[in-house]
Amino acid sequence: MTLLGLDLDYVACIVLFCVGLYMLVAKSNLIKKVLGLNVMETAVxxxxxxxxxxxxxxxxxxxxxxxxxxxxxxxxxxxxxxxxVAVSVTAVALALIAQIHAHYGTIEVDELKELP
Amino acid sequence: MRTFALALVLVVAATMVIGIAGLPPHGDPDGPVHTHVGARYLEQGVAETGLRNLVTAVLLVYRGFDTFLEVVVIFTALVAVLALPSATRQPPPPRGEGAAASRREADDAVPVSPVVFLVVRLLAPFIAVFALASLYRGHVTPGGGFQSAAIIGAMMIALGLVFGREHAARLVPHGAKAWLQALGPLVFAAVAFVGWRLTGAFLGFPADEAAYALREAMVVVLEVAIAVGGAVILAQLFMALDAPS
Amino acid sequence: MSVVFDAVMLLLLIATAITVARARDLVAAVVKFGLYSLVLCLVWQHRGAPDVAITEAAVGAGVTSVLFLLTIAKTARSERG
Known part of the structure; x- marks a missing residue:
C-alpha cells in the first residue's frame, strides 16, 4: 500500500513513534513518560x-x-x-520512579522542578 | 511545553517521512534486506548451524555477541533495580492537592476475584508446558530461549500476583537464587570460552560435520541457560518492584 | 483480505496509542498499553514473525504491564496537571 509514493506501513510506524515522542516530551507525569518511551520502542x-x-x-x-x-x-x-532490552530499561526506570516518589512524594516533573 | 512538543514531533515526523521516501518498498524480494547477508543465512543457515529455526540460528550462532550482551543487559538491569534502596521506607505525606485522593485510592485494595484465582491456577500448568515445549521444540517451531524465558517469567509473575509474593518466591530455590540470576551471562561466557578453545574464535561454534553433537550440545546449553536465567530475572524484577512500601 | 486486515490493525494500533496518550487515569493507560501490545503481536504474527509475536505477547502485554501497575500502586494513580 502506498500513498503519494510513501509506504503506508512505514507511515503507520512513524505515527506511532510520534505519539510516543509526544507523550515523552509533553507529559509531566513520569509514568506517562515511560509509557511513551515504550510506545516509541515498539514503533521502532x-x-x-x-x-x-x-x-x-x-x-x-x-x-x-x-x-x-x-x-x-x-x-x-x-x-x-x-x-x-526495552523491558530492562522499563524496569530500571520504574524502580527509579518509585524511589523518586518515596523521596519527594510526587512523580510530576512540574512539581519536582519546584522543589528546593 | 505542549507547543514545544508538537513542534518537535512535527520536525521529527517530517525528517522521518523524508527518510522513508528513499527506502525501497517493503516486501520486495529483491530489496537489500533479502539480498545481502540475510539471503546467505537463509541458504546456508540449516547446513551451517543445524538449526531449522533460523531466528534461533541468527541469535545464537551468527550474532552470538549481540545475544551475549543482551543477557548481560538484562542482568545489569536486575542488579541496578536491586541496588536501589528498594522503597522499604514509608513514603512521606504526598504534597499538593490530589494527594488525599491518591491516598484513598491506594487504600481500597480489591480482593482477588475467584474467577481470576481459578483461571490462573488452571492455566499455569498449561503455560508452563507451552514454555517448555517452545524451548524443547525451538529448533523446528517458533520458540527458543528468550520466548520461553518470557513465558515462564510471565507465568511466575501471574502466580505471584494471585497467590502472593511468598508463594512465587518459593518457585525459585533460595540457595540457588544468586546463581540462577547470573546463569545467563555465566553460561554464555563459559560456552564462549569452550568455543574459543575449539575454534580459535570467541563464541565460535565448530562447523565441521564431525562436531555436530558438540555444536548441538552448546546450543542446547545456551538455550536452557537463557530460558532459566531470563525467567528468574523477570520474576526477580517483579519481586523487587513489588517490595512492600 | 490481507490488505484489509493490515489496514484495520494499523488503524487500531494508532487509535490505541492515542488513547494511551490521552488517558488521565494511569491504570487505564497501562491497560490500553497492554491492548496495544496485543494488537501489535497479532500484526507481527501476520507478518511472518511468530518468534517476535510470542515474546511481545508475554513481555510487552504481560510483564511490562505488571511492572507499570506495581509502580502505580506505589505512587499515584491519576496524572495531574
Missing amino acids: FAFIVTSGMIDGGQEPIVVAGSAPPYTSPIPHAMVLTGIV
Whole structure:
C-alpha cells in the first residue's frame, strides 16, 4: 500500500513513534513518560519487522512443508534483543520512579522542578 | 511545553517521512534486506548451524555477541533495580492537592476475584508446558530461549500476583537464587570460552560435520541457560518492584 | 483480505496509542498499553514473525504491564496537571 509514493506501513510506524515522542516530551507525569518511551520502542520494532517481511513469505523456519520465500530472520533476531532490552530499561526506570516518589512524594516533573 | 512538543514531533515526523521516501518498498524480494547477508543465512543457515529455526540460528550462532550482551543487559538491569534502596521506607505525606485522593485510592485494595484465582491456577500448568515445549521444540517451531524465558517469567509473575509474593518466591530455590540470576551471562561466557578453545574464535561454534553433537550440545546449553536465567530475572524484577512500601 | 486486515490493525494500533496518550487515569493507560501490545503481536504474527509475536505477547502485554501497575500502586494513580 502506498500513498503519494510513501509506504503506508512505514507511515503507520512513524505515527506511532510520534505519539510516543509526544507523550515523552509533553507529559509531566513520569509514568506517562515511560509509557511513551515504550510506545516509541515498539514503533521502532514494528518498523524493523516490517522492513524484513517479504510478499507471500513464510516464517524463517526451514522444515518439511515450508518453502521459500522466507521472511528475513535478521530483523526478528534484532527485535527479540530489543524487546528484552526495552523491558530492562522499563524496569530500571520504574524502580527509579518509585524511589523518586518515596523521596519527594510526587512523580510530576512540574512539581519536582519546584522543589528546593 | 505542549507547543514545544508538537513542534518537535512535527520536525521529527517530517525528517522521518523524508527518510522513508528513499527506502525501497517493503516486501520486495529483491530489496537489500533479502539480498545481502540475510539471503546467505537463509541458504546456508540449516547446513551451517543445524538449526531449522533460523531466528534461533541468527541469535545464537551468527550474532552470538549481540545475544551475549543482551543477557548481560538484562542482568545489569536486575542488579541496578536491586541496588536501589528498594522503597522499604514509608513514603512521606504526598504534597499538593490530589494527594488525599491518591491516598484513598491506594487504600481500597480489591480482593482477588475467584474467577481470576481459578483461571490462573488452571492455566499455569498449561503455560508452563507451552514454555517448555517452545524451548524443547525451538529448533523446528517458533520458540527458543528468550520466548520461553518470557513465558515462564510471565507465568511466575501471574502466580505471584494471585497467590502472593511468598508463594512465587518459593518457585525459585533460595540457595540457588544468586546463581540462577547470573546463569545467563555465566553460561554464555563459559560456552564462549569452550568455543574459543575449539575454534580459535570467541563464541565460535565448530562447523565441521564431525562436531555436530558438540555444536548441538552448546546450543542446547545456551538455550536452557537463557530460558532459566531470563525467567528468574523477570520474576526477580517483579519481586523487587513489588517490595512492600 | 490481507490488505484489509493490515489496514484495520494499523488503524487500531494508532487509535490505541492515542488513547494511551490521552488517558488521565494511569491504570487505564497501562491497560490500553497492554491492548496495544496485543494488537501489535497479532500484526507481527501476520507478518511472518511468530518468534517476535510470542515474546511481545508475554513481555510487552504481560510483564511490562505488571511492572507499570506495581509502580502505580506505589505512587499515584491519576496524572495531574
